[in-house]
Amino acid sequence: MSDSDRRVAVFSLGGTIAMTAQTGGGATPTLSADDLVAAVPGLAATGISVDVNNFRQVPGASLGFSDLLELAAAIQELPVDGVVVTQGTDTIEETSYLLDLVTRGDMPIVVTGAIRNASMAGADGPANLLAAVRVAASTEARGLGCVVVFGEEIHAARWVRKTHATSPLAFTSYPGPIGYVAEDRVRIMTQPSALPAVDPRDASAPARTAIVTVGLGDDGTILRAVGDQADGLVVAAFGAGHVPIACVDALTDFAKCMPVILATRTGSGPVLRQTYGFPGSESDLLTRGLISANTLDPVKARILLQLLLMTSANKDQIAQAFSTIS
Structure with a gap:
């Protein structure tokens, strides 16, 4: 043509x-x-x-x-x-x-x-x-x-x-x-792999999501205040997926009642799965029910989470969608 x-x-x-x-x-x-x-x-x-x-x-x-x-x-x-x-x-x-x-x-x-x-x-x-x-x-x-x-x-x-x-x-x-x-x-020069599909015709359910960025000396108070108002949460964690130990209990509680996505605040690179084992590490948080954002940065992770919640996806379906991110 x-x-x-x-x-x-x-x-x-x-x-x-x-x-x-x-x-x-x-x-x-x-x-x-x-x-x-x-x-x-x-x-x-x-x-x-x-x-x-x-x-x-x-x-x-x-x-x-x-x-x-x-x-x-x-x-x-x-x-x-x-x-x-x-x-x-x-x-x-x-x-x-x-x-x-x-x-x-x-x-x-x-x-x-x-x-x-x-x-x-x-x-x-x-x-x-x-x-x-x-x-x-x-x-x-x-x-x-x-x-x-x-x-x-x-x-x-x-x-x-x-x-x-x-x-x-x-x-x-x-x-x-x-x-x-x-x-x-x-x-x-290169072609990205396929993305998880979201049907926009199904995206009508009300949902409120938020990104909480952890910082040095964070005691979890702000995390709880924001999480109490949300239907889903993205945690912008240190490094490869780490948070202060004072935030662990709040994230554990939220992960029992809503999807909580674990992303890295660095903006690039993956959330690890089993490299570190201390309380608040990536392996500890994933065993507590948090969902890995894999290589999605916090901003992109919130977009995917929001759309999935708007389609009334449950936690297992949300976890499956994030698992396809390479």
């Missing part, structure tokens, strides 16, 4: 990429999807047909699960070759993973945004959008699931993280990008 035969849908959700500076105030979302597409130099020369959809116009921090589930349903109905979602960078690492879990098929779904708004010198939105459209239209990106394109790098949704508040190179991933765009060509 030639570029002139390819069609990509662009969904705008707002965020910095759609913001302009306001007189006497800060930047707010004002640009439509048409405005964003019209501002991309060289897009017309690609021969790719672009359909636009002004889906939301909010900061990334204000997006919710209902917004993304509605977006996923709209995406699955489209007769296009690929989809680009533009949004605020605050939540890209979460929304991209959510879309990865609830959308099916080989069609590329690409999430992008901008660190510098359209009123600033060196605004990065147009370049990111052009690269994202190229990836969405490419045959090379088919079957990859949802990806994030930023700075001409292609990141798998499950691994991508925002690691800097203001840098245009804010998005990184471990073990690294799965591809990149160079000289207008999409180059894929």
Whole structure:
């Protein structure tokens, strides 16, 4: 298929990429999807047909699960070759993973945004959008699931993280990008394994989840206060899955009545299973009923946990879903 035969849908959700500076105030979302597409130099020369959809116009921090589930349903109905979602960078690492879990098929779904708004010198939105459209239209990106394109790098949704508040190179991933765009060509170097599937049509049950990060000298008081208000909990633990001994009793109690996911606060690498044996170690906590997040960071683990609870999955089903994470 030639570029002139390819069609990509662009969904705008707002965020910095759609913001302009306001007189006497800060930047707010004002640009439509048409405005964003019209501002991309060289897009017309690609021969790719672009359909636009002004889906939301909010900061990334204000997006919710209902917004993304509605977006996923709209995406699955489209007769296009690929989809680009533009949004605020605050939540890209979460929304991209959510879309990865609830959308099916080989069609590329690409999430992008901008660190510098359209009123600033060196605004990065147009370049990111052009690269994202190229990836969405490419045959090379088919079957990859949802990806994030930023700075001409292609990141798998499950691994991508925002690691800097203001840098245009804010998005990184471990073990690294799965591809990149160079000289207008999409180059894929590796393909992630399949994810656990969540049917978005079943995600209607009310659920409240939280991430609690343990810290030096933590006595478990905050952990109990948060856990008492939650239907499921993600513990961002030290190192390979360790917590202070003072937190062990609280986690043991919560694991008896709700799913408690054990993740590492480091942001990459696995939760171990049997390397350490002291109270509060990974092996101790897993025997107390906590569920390993494996290689999912706490933010991604919460997304999967929330969706599973919204589908009324029980603890065994949740444990099974997390066990498939490599």
